[in-house]
Amino acid sequence: MSPAVFSHGDLRLYLLALLAESPQHGYGVIQALTDRTGGTYTPSAGTIYPRLAKLEEEGLVTKTADGRTTIYAITDAGRAELASREGDLQGIEAGLSDSVRLIANEVRQSVQEAMKSLRADLAAAAHEERTGSASSYREASARADDRIAGREELRRADASINAFRAQVRADLRTHVARGGALPAKVVSELDAALDNAAHAVTAALAALRP
Structure with a gap:
């Protein structure tokens, strides 16, 4: 399975941070994420491009054509959101x-x-x-x-x-x-769920022993 590096919504903010450093084309964004995670996370184009398009719709990113390449850049509104978060x-x-x-x-x-x-x-x-x-x-x-x-x-x-x-x-x-x-209730529920999962695994392994 792919490593869960970004929780829900975090990748969007991190894309803004990358574009705040310098404008990038889509592949450059993917490569930057790969480099920043030491090769443990390489998102697909199907993950990155829809998020860039959504950022553009929200006015946080602009895109311009450079020959056959599309370059994405952060807007002032994007920088403002980045600063606020x-x-x-x-x-x-x-x-x-x-x-x-x-x-x-x-x-x-x-x-x-x-x-x-x-x-x-x-x-x-x-x-x-x-x-x-x-x-x-x-x-x-x-x-x-x-x-x-x-x-x-x-x-x-x-x-x-x-x-x-x-x-x-x-x-x-x-x-x-x-x-x-x-x-504390949330942490206690987490402890209980993990304990139940551990017991289930132990029981399943015991059933496999000759």
């Missing part, structure tokens, strides 16, 4: 840094674990081939395949958990940065 932007940038760092660390760790596991599986298969029968080798290879598949599913689970964490954290930080209240 400086606190929100700071919250977005802080959440973005946290999300990117988390995703990068998890990807690096997953790759390292996958490579370590693969080397161990290949070594075990090679040993079986040297010392055992052809059937033993096939069984070892099958076990290695199962372990590799398990590691891949674990990586997917890690990515899902981290994307959820980044999304919720960004939403909470943005809400508080905008001056919103965060009642």
Whole structure:
């Protein structure tokens, strides 16, 4: 799944911030977002262009033709909105840094674990081939395949958990940065929901054990 780097509405404000730095064509905006997130988030044209068009409708952005390229630039109204939401932007940038760092660390760790596991599986298969029968080798290879598949599913689970964490954290930080209240009841409900999810996963894994 794609990493949840921006919570709802934050990408719109961040696009204004990028255009406030310099006018950009659509691909330049996409590339800037990729660069700012260390390659962990590359939005599609179908994500960016409709948002740029909406900003233009609101009078926050203008577009001009430069040959066959369309250049987008922020307007005075866009700069005014950006200035009025400086606190929100700071919250977005802080959440973005946290999300990117988390995703990068998890990807690096997953790759390292996958490579370590693969080397161990290949070594075990090679040993079986040297010392055992052809059937033993096939069984070892099958076990290695199962372990590799398990590691891949674990990586997917890690990515899902981290994307959820980044999304919720960004939403909470943005809400508080905008001056919103965060009642203890909401946090308690979050704790309860996470606890229930953890118990459900534990029960499902227990049911799979021989």
